Amino acid sequence: MKHAYLILAHHEFELLGYLLEALDDPRNTVFIHFDKKVAVLPVLRTSFANVIILEERVDVRWGDVSIVAAELLLFQTAQNHGKYSHYHLLSGVDMPLQTQDVIHSFCAKHANKQFIGYSQGDQKAHIERKVQRYHLFPKHFRTSGNMGDKLRKILRFICLRLQIILDIKRNLDIEFKKGTQWLSLTDEFVAFLLAQKDDILKRYNYTFCADEIFVQTACWNSRFREQIYDMTHEGNGSQRFIQWRDNQLIDWEVKDFDTLQRSDLLFARKFTSRHNDLPAAILRKLKEADL
Template sequence: MKTAVLIQSHNNSNYICNLARIFYDIRFYVHIDKKNSIDYDTILESNIENITLIKDRINVFWGGASQIYATLNLLKEAIKNPKNEYFHLMSGECLPLKDFKLMEQEWSKNPDINYIESHLDKKNEWRLKVRVPHADTKYLRTFLGKVFNKILKFSTYIYKSTNFNENYFYFGSQWFSINRNLVEKFIDKKNDSYFSNFENITCADEHAFQILARMESEPANISDNNKRFIIFKKKSSPEYLTEETLLNIDRNNYWFARKVKEKTLISQIKKLRKNNE
């Protein structure tokens, strides 16, 4: 197998262990938020051969640059194995909708394609025009934090306080499936200063890789489709998916579903593996 699965999570160690045991022929790389030692120790003590735990853990905050650094640590570890050609980034609340072997077979028909969302979005441009002091803290999602965000957002109608190129105001989901060529470009040492520019940018994880993908790859290789089924309503976080919703997803068009509660995740992957035996 040429597939590496990168899991960026803050919990759900039981699901992650079950996933790795069921898909024993896949290499898993797992980053557990530094704030959570219990789930990290659970996976460590499970001693599952096809799991590589990231030791250099990041204290991750929603919407902050810490998300970027956790992803980079996963990519840097997974690229070490020369067998890895296809890299899926998922959370601990993501469900694979088909066997990873089937994903690999489908992808191998056009291996140059990168399944990452990356498109211009006027609604979110303001994030790249102003620095938010509390962007990588627990206060970003508090009431006062949201009020301050609104003030900073409106300030961008008057002036821009960052140096990002407005021709590259790209946006997209944090979760992606990319090939080895793009991973190598993302982790190139020359891009260290590029990623540091996203500190104090709100929801930096929805811009940093999405912009760099456009700068570093041929546009035709960026699909602007990450093959993830996600439902957003009026909140900044996606809705939890029910078993009924999961049953009705068109699995010809999607590889993963986000987000799903742990009990449902475990029952679904057991069914998935059984159906493919």
């Protein structure tokens, strides 16, 4: 079966080139959503994989439901295009750690599994803050420092404090779960997710970082819960190797090459052009393994 790779991209297009080269396989179709704010799109070429750049583009804002909208647009475009056994959601600064033969074989072996990472430990406070309160001005979570942004930040803070004081909560009719937004899903589950698209966008409007919650929650509250690959480990569950330190996402550096090579996980994030020798080295290793 063919695989669909769904990529959210907005910068670091040299790294996107490495990623695309690593995915260049006739069994793959690559769908790329460029943030609407990108004025000039990069020239991208493949020899074997079909690449589809979405004409409809979302103005993606960090923390806002627009990220969810962009993801759903990618899933919808891919499913409209054809039937795929798995849909892999990646950012433009990710890289596969395994060859396409290994990835396809692994997914075929676990054909009915959903590779969704679930955060461990008590997430109640995170859930309550992010999706059970109303967040004003969600397109402006990241501020530029101008007077308008400062005013919006103050109003948002006041609104949140009032909700806490008055014990105002929303979305109490569902059990939420959270984890990494980067995941790999089956065709059946993607169809299930898209059938709820309007409800998802409505529920998660005026929330914070819903991209870490909406898929985990939809799967958990459905019959697909039994198909979760690993509920006990976020990285293994999602098949993503991601570095965190003090709740901050850490870039991979050249010194991490051996660590990445020893990993059995399918993908890693995130890479940076400041250390672009690293994705280049990973790409060389993948090509050598294919010989």
